[in-house]
Amino acid sequence: MKRVKVSNNVIRRLPRYLRKLDELSESGVDKISSRQLAELLGLTSSQVRQDFNCFGEFGQQGYGYNVASLREQIAGILGMDRGFTAILVGVGNIGRALMENFCFSDWGVNLTAAFDIKPALIGTEYRGVRIYGMDELERYLAEHTVDVAVLTVPKTVAVSVTETLTNRGIDAIWNFTNVELTEPNSKTLVENIHFSDSLLSLSYFVAERRDEAAAKSAREEK
Amino acid sequence: MKRVKVSNNVIRRLPRYLRKLDELSESGVDKISSRQLAELLGLTSSQVRQDFNCFGEFGQQGYGYNVASLREQIAGILGMDRGFTAILVGVGNIGRALMENFCFSDWGVNLTAAFDIKPALIGTEYRGVRIYGMDELERYLAEHTVDVAVLTVPKTVAVSVTETLTNRGIDAIWNFTNVELTEPNSKTLVENIHFSDSLLSLSYFVAERRDEAAAKSAREEK
Numbered sequence: 001m002k003r004v005k006v007s008n009n010v011i012r013r014l015p016r017y018l019r020k021l022d023e024l025s026e027s028g029v030d031k032i033s034s035r036q037l038a039e040l041l042g043l044t045s046s047q048v049r050q051d052f053n054c055f056g057e058f059g060q061q062g063y064g065y066n067v068a069s070l071r072e073q074i075a076g077i078l079g080m081d082r083g084f085t086a087i088l089v090g091v092g093n094i095g096r097a098l099m100e101n102f103c104f105s106d107w108g109v110n111l112t113a114a115f116d117i118k119p120a121l122i123g124t125e126y127r128g129v130r131i132y133g134m135d136e137l138e139r140y141l142a143e144h145t146v147d148v149a150v151l152t153v154p155k156t157v158a159v160s161v162t163e164t165l166t167n168r169g170i171d172a173i174w175n176f177t178n179v180e181l182t183e184p185n186s187k188t189l190v191e192n193i194h195f196s197d198s199l200l201s202l203s204y205f206v207a208e209r210r211d212e213a214a215a216k217s218a219r220e221e222k
Numbered sequence: 223m224k225r226v227k228v229s230n231n232v233i234r235r236l237p238r239y240l241r242k243l244d245e246l247s248e249s250g251v252d253k254i255s256s257r258q259l260a261e262l263l264g265l266t267s268s269q270v271r272q273d274f275n276c277f278g279e280f281g282q283q284g285y286g287y288n289v290a291s292l293r294e295q296i297a298g299i300l301g302m303d304r305g306f307t308a309i310l311v312g313v314g315n316i317g318r319a320l321m322e323n324f325c326f327s328d329w330g331v332n333l334t335a336a337f338d339i340k341p342a343l344i345g346t347e348y349r350g351v352r353i354y355g356m357d358e359l360e361r362y363l364a365e366h367t368v369d370v371a372v373l374t375v376p377k378t379v380a381v382s383v384t385e386t387l388t389n390r391g392i393d394a395i396w397n398f399t400n401v402e403l404t405e406p407n408s409k410t411l412v413e414n415i416h417f418s419d420s421l422l423s424l425s426y427f428v429a430e431r432r433d434e435a436a437a438k439s440a441r442e443e444k
Contacts, residue, residue, distance in 0.1 A: 009231075011423055011426050011427075012419070012423055014422065014423075014426065015416070015418060015419035015422040015423060016419065018422065019402075019416070019418070019419075023402070077426065077429075078422045078425055078426050078429070079422075079425040079426055079428060079429030080422070080425065082425075082428075082429055082432070084425060084428060092319070092323075093315055093316075093318045093319035093322055093323065094315075094316070094319040094323065096315045097314070097315035097316040097319050098417070100315055101314075101315065101316065101400075102417055102418075104421075106418070107418050107421055107422055107425070108425065109421065109425065147428055148421075148424060148425075148428065171428075171431070172424055172427070172428045174420070174421060174424055178323075180241075180245070189424060189427045189428060189431070191420055191421070191423060191424035191427075193417070193420055194237070194241070195320070195324055195415070196237060196241070196324075196328070196329050197234070197237035197238065197241075198396070198413055198415055199326075199329055199331065199370075199396060199413070200236065200237040200240065200300045200301075200302070200329055201233055201234055201236075201237060201413060202370065202394055202396055202411060202413035203300055203301040203302065203304075203306060203329070203330065203331065203370075204233050204236065204299065204300050204301055205233075205394070205411045205413075206301060206304075206306060206369055206370065206393075206394045206411060207299075207300070207301030207304055209393070209411070210304070
């Protein structure tokens with residue numbers, strides 16, 4: 001695929017379009033205008049059109065988008081048809097939650113193995129995924145193609161495990177450790193899940209609402 | 223606090239500033255310019271200054287920001303000093319992961335209770351938080367002030383539990399169920415954690431990198 005540099009904000013909106021299109025598809029909608037799509041996502045229609053224009057022509061002026069084909073195009077841009085493989089490192093609560101509840105294959109990613117240090121887990125399978133010992137990690141990486149490492153180890157070992165992974169050629173880490181791994185080296189892509197950023201945004205909106213209610217009742221008392 | 227309407231993008235950046243300022247503080251840095259802060263976060267310095275200007279005067283022209291006081295101001299804007307309380311509904315893998323590894327109090331939120339249907343859990347404490355039966359939820363909400371409900375129940379009951387919560391006056395939900403609860407009603411704030419959006423963004427960047435590498439080697443072969 002020919003690639004043009006696209007802004008981070010556009011890239012971050014693509015998965016949201018995808019989810020919305022999946023929803024529309026499930027509800028039997030097969031065509032949608034940029035205006036309707038924009039409304040459903042709290043965007044403007046010109047923003048929607050501009051986002052898609054980054055990747056070529058997706059719709060027909062005045063005819064709207066075909067939901068199924070737009071979905072396929074976005075899935076392709078997101079790499080969902082590449083057959084990417086992932087391993088999960090650290091089968092604690094969050095690791096188990098992902099293995100149990102997060103359907104990697106829905107997003108085009110094949111979770112092929114998991115790793116942990118607990119002897120009781122090693123050699124078992126969880127949700128169809130084999131759990132190996134951490135001491136088998138390097139050999140596994142030498143023998144298999146792995147596109148993404150899902151990092152769900154305890155904080156204390158996040159940096160050392162990352163070193164092992166990057167030394168063995170892993171160049172994409174999905175980081176759940178809350179340790180900032182941004183740019184462990186220039187070659188590694190790190191996507192951080194920061195629960196706190198999300199909670200604090202919610203906290204902001206709650207505080208804003210409380211302040212507005214307080215201001216309103218102060219005005220009414222006057 | 224006087225509130226002006228601030229764009230969603232600015233609000234989403236505030237927690238990132240906060241984390242970075244915490245890091246700087248821990249490394250003994252006590253002053254920083256907007257340019258330095260911008261560089262650390264991959265922003266422009268005018269963007270940083272504009273963001274802070276939304277909330278009043280934070281620094282002194284030419285003197286930079288005091289790290290500790292900027293941190294306190296941002297924490298205040300984010301509502302971290304309001305003593306917000308939260309309950310967690312659903313003590314499965316993801317619920318346990320949050321109770322075990324996510325320090326709510328670090329973000330100014332007091333996790334006061336958890337709820338589940340499993341008899342073995344009810345009446346126990348996990349990490350200092352008491353677990354109640356789901357049938358005790360309504361009474362608990364009637365008797366306690368709860369600002370945020372952390373929703374970590376299985377998908378299948380996400381909507382019905384949300385109804386119970388909102389009927390009982392909960393107006394902020396931190397939603398981990400992957401079910402779209404946006405606007406269950408006009409009064410409820412919902413903050414969704416979408417793991418898939420994050421994974422797909424990473425997938426995009428991996429695909430982009432692979433394409434660039436392929437294009438490069440194609441050019442070299444010519």
